[in-house]
Amino acid sequence: MKRLLRALLPPCCAALASAVIITAVSAVNTDTRYIRGDADGNGRVTVSDVTLIQRCLADLVKLSQADIKAADVNGNGIVDVDDATAIQRWLALYGNEYNIEETVFCQTEPPTVVFSTQGGNDLPFV
Numbered sequence: 001m002k003r004l005l006r007a008l009l010p011p012c013c014a015a016l017a018s019a020v021i022i023t024a025v026s027a028v029n030t031d032t033r034y035i036r037g038d039a040d041g042n043g044r045v046t047v048s049d050v051t052l053i054q055r056c057l058a059d060l061v062k063l064s065q066a067d068i069k070a071a072d073v074n075g076n077g078i079v080d081v082d083d084a085t086a087i088q089r090w091l092a093l094y095g096n097e098y099n100i101e102e103t104v105f106c107q108t109e110p111p112t113v114v115f116s117t118q119g120g121n122d123l124p125f126v
């Protein structure tokens, strides 16, 4: 039994350590989130979000980049009538194939680090 524990313990510890590191990296890179379908950003998905998308399609209002991400419920990169229809179907309890009202976490690219091979006080060109 002791041999079995000795054989299993190191791989288990390594797996646990890896899991902790992955969690820490994810926490660092996740800085924004939105609710899929919440086009007006009020924290809920309602008929108002459908109306806002329709007003946007009629060129009556402009959505921010964050609101566009939330409004693009089918994730095809375009906010169109299909997104509005998907929310309407979800509101009418006809299914939720796009996980509407799911919180989506956005990951940003880590900051670019510029290394200089030249000494002194040279600043990188921007």
Ligand SMILES: [Ca+2]
Pocket (backbone or CB within 6 Å): 037, 038, 039, 040, 041, 042, 043, 044, 045, 046, 048, 049
């Ligand atoms: Ca909303």
Ligand SMILES: [Ca+2]
Pocket (backbone or CB within 6 Å): 071, 072, 073, 074, 075, 076, 077, 078, 079, 080, 082, 083
């Ligand atoms: Ca879409």
